[in-house]
Amino acid sequence: GQNIDQPTEMTATEGAIVQINCTYQTSGFNGLFWYQQHAGEAPTFLSYNVLDGLEEKGRFSSFLSRSKGYSYLLLKELQMKDSASYLCAVRMNYGGSQGNLIFGKGTKLSVKP
């Protein structure tokens, strides 16, 4: 079976740094996505890692280690608007469903003043 684990909830303070971890055990792997989802809204794309290492995009960075089945999303200089759920998703690479995503259950991040 496919398994993607991430913490259910996290709390952090405005201006701080927070790291959201994601571990995966899947039958295929063709990249890892991070999405942000505000309450009642659609998920929006944050980052995509297919090779090991760190990808930086403004205040957000994402890291991947394929050998460890591990990724993290790093959010710097937290703002109140960063309060949202963060979804980790693995892109599969099998058969006719190439490119399908398997999602973790999401991490709800609350940013406090």
Added chain:
Amino acid sequence: DVKVTQSSRYLVKRTGEKVFLECVQDMDHENMFWYRQDPGLGLRLIYFSYDVKMKEKGDIPEGYSVSREKKERFSLILESASTNQTSMYLCASRPPGAPYEQYFGPGTRLTVT
């Protein structure tokens, strides 16, 4: 900007009714997806389509069917709605090339009474 629209934001139906959820994308994407999102379970793939008139089952297709008569439109059909199909339904589309990100619609919150 990619735009994915869904026919309704909120829908209330009775048990046994036939329900149609419509999704339209304006970016000529080949791939389209239907997910449901439930608390504690995350996003789960119901059906997907990689071309007109093509469809494949996702992880939880039971009780659902789909239709893709035109490239821009992907419909999810609940043949006989049941209370356990009360959920948030999200449609997504994806272009064929990298970075393979999926673009989500705003979602339809369906309540079956």
